[in-house]
Amino acid sequence: EAQVTQNPRYLITVTGKKLTVTCSQNMNHEYMSWYRQDPGLGLRQIYYSMNVEVTDKGDVPEGYKVSRKEKRNFPLILESPSPNQTSLYFCASSLEAAGANVLTFGAGSRLTVL
Amino acid sequence: AQSVTQPDIHITVSEGASLELRCNYSYGATPYLFWYVQSPGQGLQLLLKYFSGDTLVQGIKGFEAEFKRSQSSFNLRKPSVHWSDAAEYFCAVYSWGKLQFGAGTQVVVTP
Numbered sequence: 517e518a519q520v521t522q523n524p525r526y527l528i529t530v531t532g533k534k535l536t537v538t539c540s541q542n543m544n545h546e547y548m549s550w551y552r553q554d555p556g557l558g559l560r561q562i563y564y565s566m567n568v569e570v571t572d573k574g575d576v577p578e579g580y581k582v583s584r585k586e587k588r589n590f591p592l593i594l595e596s597p598s599p600n601q602t603s604l605y606f607c608a609s610s611l612e613a614a615g616a617n618v619l620t621f622g623a624g625s626r627l628t629v630l
Numbered sequence: 631a632q633s634v635t636q637p638d639i640h641i642t643v644s645e646g647a648s649l650e651l652r653c654n655y656s657y658g659a660t661p662y663l664f665w666y667v668q669s670p671g672q673g674l675q676l677l678l679k680y681f682s683g684d685t686l687v688q689g690i691k692g693f694e695a696e697f698k699r700s701q702s703s704f705n706l707r708k709p710s711v712h713w714s715d716a717a718e719y720f721c722a723v724y725s726w727g728k729l730q731f732g733a734g735t736q737v738v739v740t741p
Contacts, residue, residue: 561729
């Protein structure tokens with residue numbers, strides 16, 4: 517089944533403890549992206565990747581890192597999480613390196629930072 | 631600045647009634663337009679998209695949307711709502727390499 521898989525789906529952590537949210541897609545998509553969803557703000561883009569080894573900042577990149585060492589994986593790294601990073605995170609991918617293509621979303625990862 | 635506005639944060643509609651969700655955008659050129667739906671605890675699913683051509687677009691689950699260039703709008707409609715349509719709906723706009731989402735409209739369906 518074609519899908520975007522995120523892990524973990526739920527995580528509670530403490531301030532400053534590094535964590536990684538993994539994202540993997542099995543559709544050979546070029547483009548991948550991370551969003552965070554907060555009430556009243558919709559989805560805001562954190563980082564995106566046009567292709568392997570190519571990443572760029574979205575609207576809210578502060579406090580996050582990403583890497584794209586292989587096409588299928590696009591992990592989101594929080595080096596030192598803070599409470600304001602408590603949010604619902606979505607990974608998404610699309611066939612080509614342009615948002616005009618339809619995005620396929622993962623099921624989301626709910627992160628709580630205490 | 632580029633923006634996507636969904637004026638209605640929350641809409642309550644009776645089952646069987648019609649539904650219209652508003653979306654307005656502010657972009658320099660005609661962008662590509664999308665509507666996504668998010669059911670509780672789920673990721674986002676594409677309902678429909680508009681790139682060019684016929685301004686009335688048909689999507690899945692009986693939804694349609696109309697692009698009106700003069701009003702910079704892309705409103706979503708459904709003639710008769712089902713209880714399973716209760717969800718959050720997001721309008722999204724792609725332009726110049728960037729996909730931007732509106733804040734979302736929560737739809738509640740009452741019996």
